[in-house]
Amino acid sequence: MATDIQISIVGSAGDGTIAAGEILRNALAGMGYKVISFDVYPPEIRGFGKCIARMRITTEQAYSLKHKSDVMVSLDDSHAIPHANEVRDCGAVIYEQGSIVRLPEGGHMSAHVGPGQLPYPLPIRELSEKSTGANRSRNIVVLGFIAGLFNLPAEGFRKAIGKKFRNKAAAAEASEAAFKAGLDYAAKTFKLDDVSFGPPVSSVVAGATVEMINGNAAIARGALDAGIDTFFGYPITPATSIMERLANEMPKRGGRLLQTEDEISAISAVVGAGFTGARAATSTSGPGLSLMAEMLGMGVIGEVPGVVFVSQRGGPSTGMPTKTEQSDLHMAVYGGHGDAPRIVIAPTNVDGCYRCAGKAFEMAEAYQTPVIVLIDLYLSNRYETVVFPARPPFEADLNRKPGKQAAGAQYKRYALTEDHVSPRAVPGDKGGMHVVTGLEHNELGRPNDSAELHTAMSRKRHEKLKRALKHPDFTQFKRFGDEGPVDVGVISWGSNFGECLEAMLKVRAEGIRCAAMKVVMLSPFPTEAVAAFMADCQEVLVPELNYQGQFANLLQAHVARPVTRLNRVSGEPMKVEEIIEEIRRLAGSKAAQKAA
Amino acid sequence: MATAKNARHHVVIGSGVAGSQAAETLREREPDARVTILTLSSLLFYNRYDLPKVFRGHRDWREFLAYPAEYYKDHRIEVRRCSRVAGVDGSRRAIALEHKEEIRFDTLLVASGGRGYIPEELTEYRPLMHPFSSYTEAVTAAGVVPERGHVIMLGGDMIGLDLARTLVDTRHRVTLVAGQQTFWPHEVSEDERPGLIAALEKMGVEVVEAADAGGIASIEKGARGLSARRVLFRDGTELYGDAVMPFFGLSPSVEFMLGSGVDIERGLLVNPALRTTSEGIYAAGDVCQIWSDADKRYRFFYGWKNVRAMGDLAARNIAGGAEPWVPAQDEKLHIGADGKIQSPFWEYE
Ligand SMILES: Cc1cc2nc3c(=O)[nH]c(=O)nc-3n(C[C@H](O)[C@H](O)[C@H](O)COP(=O)(O)OP(=O)(O)OC[C@H]3O[C@@H](n4cnc5c(N)ncnc54)[C@H](O)[C@@H]3O)c2cc1C
Numbered sequence: 001m002a003t004d005i006q007i008s009i010v011g012s013a014g015d016g017t018i019a020a021g022e023i024l025r026n027a028l029a030g031m032g033y034k035v036i037s038f039d040v041y042p043p044e045i046r047g048f049g050k051c052i053a054r055m056r057i058t059t060e061q062a063y064s065l066k067h068k069s070d071v072m073v074s075l076d077d078s079h080a081i082p083h084a085n086e087v088r089d090c091g092a093v094i095y096e097q098g099s100i101v102r103l104p105e106g107g108h109m110s111a112h113v114g115p116g117q118l119p120y121p122l123p124i125r126e127l128s129e130k131s132t133g134a135n136r137s138r139n140i141v142v143l144g145f146i147a148g149l150f151n152l153p154a155e156g157f158r159k160a161i162g163k164k165f166r167n168k169a170a171a172a173e174a175s176e177a178a179f180k181a182g183l184d185y186a187a188k189t190f191k192l193d194d195v196s197f198g199p200p201v202s203s204v205v206a207g208a209t210v211e212m213i214n215g216n217a218a219i220a221r222g223a224l225d226a227g228i229d230t231f232f233g234y235p236i237t238p239a240t241s242i243m244e245r246l247a248n249e250m251p252k253r254g255g256r257l258l259q260t261e262d263e264i265s266a267i268s269a270v271v272g273a274g275f276t277g278a279r280a281a282t283s284t285s286g287p288g289l290s291l292m293a294e295m296l297g298m299g300v301i302g303e304v305p306g307v308v309f310v311s312q313r314g315g316p317s318t319g320m321p322t323k324t325e326q327s328d329l330h331m332a333v334y335g336g337h338g339d340a341p342r343i344v345i346a347p348t349n350v351d352g353c354y355r356c357a358g359k360a361f362e363m364a365e366a367y368q369t370p371v372i373v374l375i376d377l378y379l380s381n382r383y384e385t386v387v388f389p390a391r392p393p394f395e396a397d398l399n400r401k402p403g404k405q406a407a408g409a410q411y412k413r414y415a416l417t418e419d420h421v422s423p424r425a426v427p428g429d430k431g432g433m434h435v436v437t438g439l440e441h442n443e444l445g446r447p448n449d450s451a452e453l454h455t456a457m458s459r460k461r462h463e464k465l466k467r468a469l470k471h472p473d474f475t476q477f478k479r480f481g482d483e484g485p486v487d488v489g490v491i492s493w494g495s496n497f498g499e500c501l502e503a504m505l506k507v508r509a510e511g512i513r514c515a516a517m518k519v520v521m522l523s524p525f526p527t528e529a530v531a532a533f534m535a536d537c538q539e540v541l542v543p544e545l546n547y548q549g550q551f552a553n554l555l556q557a558h559v560a561r562p563v564t565r566l567n568r569v570s571g572e573p574m575k576v577e578e579i580i581e582e583i584r585r586l587a588g589s590k591a592a593q594k595a596a
Numbered sequence: 597m598a599t600a601k602n603a604r605h606h607v608v609i610g611s612g613v614a615g616s617q618a619a620e621t622l623r624e625r626e627p628d629a630r631v632t633i634l635t636l637s638s639l640l641f642y643n644r645y646d647l648p649k650v651f652r653g654h655r656d657w658r659e660f661l662a663y664p665a666e667y668y669k670d671h672r673i674e675v676r677r678c679s680r681v682a683g684v685d686g687s688r689r690a691i692a693l694e695h696k697e698e699i700r701f702d703t704l705l706v707a708s709g710g711r712g713y714i715p716e717e718l719t720e721y722r723p724l725m726h727p728f729s730s731y732t733e734a735v736t737a738a739g740v741v742p743e744r745g746h747v748i749m750l751g752g753d754m755i756g757l758d759l760a761r762t763l764v765d766t767r768h769r770v771t772l773v774a775g776q777q778t779f780w781p782h783e784v785s786e787d788e789r790p791g792l793i794a795a796l797e798k799m800g801v802e803v804v805e806a807a808d809a810g811g812i813a814s815i816e817k818g819a820r821g822l823s824a825r826r827v828l829f830r831d832g833t834e835l836y837g838d839a840v841m842p843f844f845g846l847s848p849s850v851e852f853m854l855g856s857g858v859d860i861e862r863g864l865l866v867n868p869a870l871r872t873t874s875e876g877i878y879a880a881g882d883v884c885q886i887w888s889d890a891d892k893r894y895r896f897f898y899g900w901k902n903v904r905a906m907g908d909l910a911a912r913n914i915a916g917g918a919e920p921w922v923p924a925q926d927e928k929l930h931i932g933a934d935g936k937i938q939s940p941f942w943e944y945e
Contacts, residue, residue: 089665090658097678103697110679110695116665119638119678121695190732192638192657 001198003033006066008054009142010083011075013041016139019164020075021053023143027160029212029385031153032200033057036498037383038065038573041322050079055383059201063349063498067575070195073142075124077109084109089116092149092193094142097121118193120149127181137178144182145189150197154183207390215353215379215495218386219283219309220245222357224253225392229278231257232269234288237321238377239311242283263288267295267308271370274304275436277399277426279361281307286315286328289372293336296370300340300461302436303414303422305364305371309357312376314571323571324378326494327546332372333523333554341462343371344523348497350384352475352520358394359474366398366471367464368424374522376545378573379495393473400424405431412443416456420464465524476526479533481508481515487587489537490516491530491563493551496544496574503579512587522551527558534561539586541566543579604629606914607691607699609681609852610707611635613643613900614881616662617907618705618914619673625915632674632699634681634691639731640665644755645900645944647734648762655738657731681708686857686874703876703914706853706864707907710846710882713777718750718842721815724825725750726839728759740824741838744768748827748837750812753780754941756843757796764800771802771835773812773827780845781898782929782939792929795937809833815840848883848896861885865894868920870910878914880906886921899941901925 007024011017018039025035037055054069056062068088074080074095087093095109105111113119122145128137140161147157161179165172213221219242223231231250233243243257250257260266266282273280284292289310299306312328314320328335332344343363347356353375360371402423405411413434415422422443425432439447440454469476481504488507492500497518504516517533519526534540542552543566552565566582568574606622608615611633622631642660654660668675680694684704691699712729714722726737741747746769749756756772757779763770772778779792793803806812810830818824823836848863858872859865864879867887871878881903885894897906905924912919930938 097695099696101696103695105697105699108693108695108697110676110693111674111697113677114665115640115668115675121678190638190736192732 001196003057003059003198003200004062005058005071005195005197006054006056006069007071007073007146008052008069008083008086009073009075009139010050010052010080011139012079013049013051015051015075016136017051017075018053020073020139020143021055023140023157023160023164024053024146025055025383026163026212027143027152027156028055028057029210030159031156032202033059033197034061034385035212035383036062036065036385038378039381041381052083057197059198063501064576065573067577071146071193073146074109075138075142077107081109081112084112084117085114087114087117089114090118090194092118092120092195094120094122094145096124096138098123098125100125120145120189122182122185127185128178131177131181132174134174137174140175140178141182141185144179144184145186146182147179148183148186149189149191150195152197154179205387208387210385210387212383213350213386214241214381214383215347215350215375216241216311216381217245218350218353219357219373219375220249221388222354222394223281223307223361224249225354226358226361226394227279227396228281228361229255230269230273230280231255231282232260232266232273232280233257233282234260234263234266234284236263236285236288238313238380239283239285239288239309241380242309242311263291264295267292267299267306270306270308271295271299271302271304274299274306274364275302275426279305279307279365281309281361283309283311285311285313285321286319286331287317289328289331289335293331296342297336297338297340298438299370300336300342301338301438301440303368303424303461304436305361305368307357307360307364308370308372310372310374311380312374314569320571322377324376324495324573325545325569325571326376326496327548327550327569328374329493329522329546329550329554330548332374339458339462341465342369342523343367343465343468344374345371345520346374346494346522347379347520348494348518350379350382351386353379354386354388355393355474356520358392359471362395362398363468363471366400366421367468368421369461369465374494376495378545382495399426402429402432410444413445414441414443414457414460416443416460419467420460421467469521469524469526476521477517477519477529479515479517480504482513483515485536486513486515486538488512488514488539488541488583489533490514490541490543490579490583491519491533491555492516492543493519493522494544499574499576500543500579502576503583506576506580507583507587510584512583514583514587519551522554525554525558530555531559534559539564539589541579541582541586543567543574543582545569545574604702605700606631606703606705607701608633608705608707609635609691610709610881610883611637611641611675611677612707612709612881613641613903614709614907614910615705615707616641617904618707618880618911620671621908621911622915623671623673625912630674631672632676634676634679634693634699636678636680637730638678640668640675640677642731643900643944644729645758647728647731648759650734650738651741651759651762651766651768655735660731681852683852684856684858684877686877689876701876703878705907705910705914706858706872706877706879706883707881707910708849708852708883710848712842713844713847714842715844718812718815721840724815724817724840725842728755728841728843737839737841741768745838746771746823746836748773748825748835748840750827750840750842751775751780751844752778753843753845754782754939756841757937758942759841759843760796760801761799769802770800771804771837772796773804773806773835775806775844777844779929781896782927784929788929791931792937795931795935798935799937804835846882850883861894863894863896869913869918870906870921871913878910880910897921897923897927899925899927900944901940
């Protein structure tokens, strides 16, 4: 039986909601299920903000979360009540049966469990207190209950709990007791919901490893596997954990990481490190990217490799730092002064984060330019089970070294070549002495602002990037769904593509001819492929998480053809149902036109 | 749920036949009112007379529901499941739920029914018995009785005997340990009893008269290699079966009404219009004793049809009516021409 179950745990900061989610998804991934998960945190570090841990557990690969969960756990009714209607009919709502304070009418979850849903009131607090002497382990009691109710192997949970508390003996012991209390309570509970887990299906090839990992961790791992040498960064939500992870790992591999005083320093140091030949990167979010704009221009004119990982959040300015949005695309592709082309790639899932991170270093080096890897909070914090190949799929060195210079010849750092990429020496290379400045220059790198040279160098900087469109072993775009002509084609990018894919699969099951295309390479733009796809589509829908339709703007700058935009700025991932609705509408109007 | 501001709030305690019928009638009579049902049950309303079907293999609760979930949404009836009423304050018109939530009402209908009565001397064996008063209990009981398994039925009221009919029909073995409550709630004379017992035996039920065996001494777990349960009688005789199921009639669920201001005898006392001694508080179904002018006493009226009629009447009276109670079914137990027992309780629809 195929498994497709979504569980959400809703609580207040301090309830252990996110920790419970982490243990649950690790346990389930360890059992062999595919898991995709996205948590919601409050802006406060600790306090009373709402936390939601949400995960979808499947046997077949899923691409997004579902709008309705099959199971919801409330660790705090005041936060969970507004989400009660996000549980499907015949799904389970698990909540604290009692209360230690008087409640006004409607203040208890029992008032909000819909007639189609199944209520599971539990003495969560009491079980925690009886088993551990404190109420802190309520989250673990609930995990025990879930394991028991859905007949999941307790051993898998115990392992995940052990891992979580491996350095905290007391917490591990209390968790074990609380888990057992929940498990025992489930044994006495009559199961009424229709949620059931089938056996997991393992499809891992020999040598590969499967890990439950989020987008930021995947970025860090991709950077490490690509041999990152130096990292300079300044913390900013939601990108911070990229830097945190690298800070743990890089020193072990001889790398260096420095927290700079701000983003301007970080990017400046990256450009400096790139100049020396290091594989260098930084990570930031929208506001940080704005600060980096000037030095990115320097990287472009100096043709210095460097990688910038950008995780977008709700903007502008401080905006909504803990909400997701895809509204820095204009900034990433166009932001900056002068004609400053750069490579911008946007993965669509966690596996893509790993691949794009590694490939970004290759491209930066191969085309001697800054590369931006553009993700967003939804992808940064989204966990997926990722299969990592036995050997990292990245090239260690794509530097085009200058050959031996002819006697008396001067090394031309910016030689105008056929493919527009010049041989690149780094400090220390014999005969490769050169100067890099922010000034327009001649082939030697000497300042020169003649009309001819500025034209030639501008062309060089733009043209060389086009080669990135054929960068080896890199998925620039991909079409899914029906082949040939379709009623509706959905084109999207970044984290939002998973929802588009789910929507496409659902409408196809309804008989609508539909295909979806993901575009990973945003700059330079794969115009030919996208235009060919659009030529197959009667209607083109472009769903994205920003107000202006930034990707649709980019698309239309390259392919002159009207598209239907679907834009949401709710701070949350787009609902698959909304996309389905729009596809149906477009397919319907097409059908009506045909009939007319 | 959209309900007019300042609309009356009618609260019904209980989602059995009486409560559910009352909610339906209230919604019909007062389209703008807010109607809330409070219940212990985790399921929406189902007819309990359907429960024997679990022994015919029906184990999906959805088949049992009297109305689908949409019915409650469409009729704007709020159902608060797993919500135990801990107390009622008639003067403040407030209900205290066990989880410390307070609910205010304009009118209250108590339709909390009754729960399986267990004689005092047997209460210590409760964990070893399988009651049969709810869907979950029914499925649990059916789960422990194998095909052609043996059920020992203690007491045997009309609910138990109805189940016995199904058990015999599904080729289970049934031994009835008969006693005073065997034909509850029918009142059966000494003269009628032997004929009725004989009819049960003819039906295929093995009958042991508890009194003849000196009463039940204990209920135990069956020893290794034997059936799951042993019932030991005082005279030393014993019975082995897969499950022991108690059926001793019902005792009204009224404990949460103590201190509410409503008069209670065994059930909640109501006048023929089903109003309690407190203004605005009504009662219907197995929980109430209705004043009978004919009998000059408060008395219970059992049976599905009666209970449903009570729910309907109480609701009509809450909505402004003043009609008196008229029983909806006869209470006589017969042996039909075919030699089978016939009870008005078994005429479900
Ligand atoms: C297995 C079985 C088979 C039956 N078969 C037949 C039959 O064949 N024919 C027949 O005529 N009758 C039969 N009956 C009896 C019939 O079902 C009852 O007469 C009828 O159910 C009584 O209805 P009621 O609405 O008064 O109460 P009930 O159906 O008992 O419902 C009481 C309701 O009150 C709720 N409640 C109780 N206490 C509280 C509290 N403190 N807080 C909140 N809610 C509370 C309960 O959760 C429940 O929802 C059978 C009963 C059973 C158990």
